[in-house]
Amino acid sequence: MMDFKKFEDTLQLWGNLHFTGIELQQRDNKSEIYATGTNNHTQSQLYICTLSTDVASHVQLKQFRTWLHRINIGKAxxxxxxxRKD
Structure with missing residues (x-):
């Protein structure tokens, strides 16, 4: 299970990208979670994790969306x- 700090660190590895959503994609009977965003007219997807159960994936999806919102509020x-300093 990923904690907030690891999630934030993963997104910050791609600091020049602005992620605005978290999406769930089904692949090989498993759920993959991606951070998504559009930057300079290019859609980006950053792989976050794979989960094997629907319940776990939906719980984690909700948590990641909350964390992404928190990160984006902090950046703003x-x-x-x-x-204001300038």
Whole structure:
């Protein structure tokens, strides 16, 4: 199971991309979870994890969406604070 810090670190490896959603895709009777976003007219998908049960995947999907929202709010606040300094 992934914790918030590992999730955040995974997204920050791709710091130049802005992820706006978390999607679930079925592949080989398993669920794969991806962070998604559109950057410079290009759609991006970042693989996060694979889960074998529907219940676990939907619970994790909800958690990742909450965490992504939290991360994006934090980034927006930091950008706003930097803009005010300038």
């Amino acid at each position: 606040k930091r950008r706003l604070a930097l803009a």
